[in-house]
Amino acid sequence: MKIQNKTFTDFINLHKEELVDIIRIYLGIVFVIKGVQFFMDVNILTRLIESLNFPLGLYTILALSHIIIFVHIIGGIFLALGLLTKLTALLQIPIVLSAIIFIHLKEGFMSDSLHFALFVLLLSIVFALHGSSKLSIDYYLEHYKEHDIKFLHR
Numbered sequence: 103m104k105i106q107n108k109t110f111t112d113f114i115n116l117h118k119e120e121l122v123d124i125i126r127i128y129l130g131i132v133f134v135i136k137g138v139q140f141f142m143d144v145n146i147l148t149r150l151i152e153s154l155n156f157p158l159g160l161y162t163i164l165a166l167s168h169i170i171i172f173v174h175i176i177g178g179i180f181l182a183l184g185l186l187t188k189l190t191a192l193l194q195i196p197i198v199l200s201a202i203i204f205i206h207l208k209e210g211f212m213s214d215s216l217h218f219a220l221f222v223l224l225l226s227i228v229f230a231l232h233g234s235s236k237l238s239i240d241y242y243l244e245h246y247k248e249h250d251i252k253f254l255h256r
Contacts, residue, residue, distance in 0.1 A: 119235035123184065126234055129225045130182030133194060137174030140167070147171070154204050170197055181229065184238020191229035198223045 114121070140147045147167045151158070158166075174197070177190040198219060206216040234240045 120237060122232070123235045123237035125225065126184065126187065126229055126238075127182045129191075129222065129229065130178045130180070132222060133174045133178030133181060135178075137171050137178060140171045140174065144168075144171070150205060173197060184234035184240050187234040187238060187240050188230055188232075191226045194226045195223065195230060198226055 144167055147170060148163050151163050151166055173193050177193055180186050180190040181194075202216065202219045202223060206213065206219045209216060
């Protein structure tokens, strides 16, 4: 049994960065799916915003809805690709935190949606601080060498 545990630990230690990137890609996909859900039925999102009972006008509610959809979809794609990872994760944090405070806490502390939202918030904070690893456009742009791109040179 110790042999299997040691090889599993060695595997994890050897592939830490790739595993972190897989979690980042998963988080990006979650944001894209949520954004597409809101896009397909924007009334759900507008009703959620209206239920907060803030003195917001119709145009403000519609603007907030579209901003949330845009940030979720584009930010999710960017997170999945590892492009501007820290910024896109940072932009997701106020949206997820607002959803936790104003919507999910009303459902009770033991609700699955609250726990999932807290998990998504935690991952967003981690990637806002950590950024992406080797499987990302950020890593490629940071580490490429000009002489390797031959088609730019004549």
